[in-house]
Amino acid sequence: MAALLVCALRTVALAGTEMAITIDDLPAHGALPQGMQRMEIARRIISVLQARAVPGVYGFVNGAQVRDNPGYLEILKHWVQAGFHLGNHTFSHLDIDRVATAEYVADIEKNETFLTDFARDDSARVFRYPYLHEGRTPSQRTPVRQWLAGRRYRIAHVTVHFDDWAWNDAYARCVERSDERAIDDLKRSFMKAAMERFEWARAVSHTLFKRQIRHILLLHVGAFDALMLDELLRAYQNAGMTAVTLRAAMEDPAYTRYDDTWQGGMTFLLRVAHARRAAIPPAPTIPLERLNAVCR
Ligand SMILES: [Zn+2]
Structure with a gap:
């Protein structure tokens, strides 16, 4: 089984891979390490994306953060000045599984009003579900989807995710302790998870679609993401990745017809596999417990 998988991964690796880069929870995410500023984190992410010529990047915004920290507005302004886009991620980072439909929709609309000041073209009309939760039942899912479609929102799906968020709090704790060795370990485990999930997504795309979608x-938009972004993009590029705009990625026909099946916070490929009852290898595991325990 393992040998077969390695063989499949090697074959897939020969194919070029187009990928859009998206950044969630603007303007700020995760713990802030000692001596660092939020603007500095955002600036670093922006400058790496620019240096690596990543086009049409979307940052998905929760407006409530700016209500609570008015100074964060400068981060959004800087993002837009850099030529990037802002998408809707609900005002309050709500979980559709935990609130009533009316509250959820009102929160998206509130964020839309907030984002209108920053909108470039139609850029605010891209939505990403917080936690990638789209609702457990059709009665939760359908009205929100219909509302989004009525407002001409496109849904930004996700195919490559390695729980990058989980490294940010661990990093802040290790900075506090000046534990360089632990930080080096974090860098290694981050890159390992990033590459394994990338190769897994390519293999699964090949299995399900007979091509790279x-x-x-x-x-x-976290401190450790900012620290690692350049190395991450370089590694992806060396592995055959070409960065494309999110809009271009969303045009892929794979995303236009998907089945209405849902189990928790599934990424797009898992959902397709689940809907088709297709056999795919399990996603490589992420060391969440270890990350949660380090530098305590
Ligand atoms: Zn989020």
């Missing part, structure tokens, strides 16, 4: 990577 245009992938969509989910990252967060």
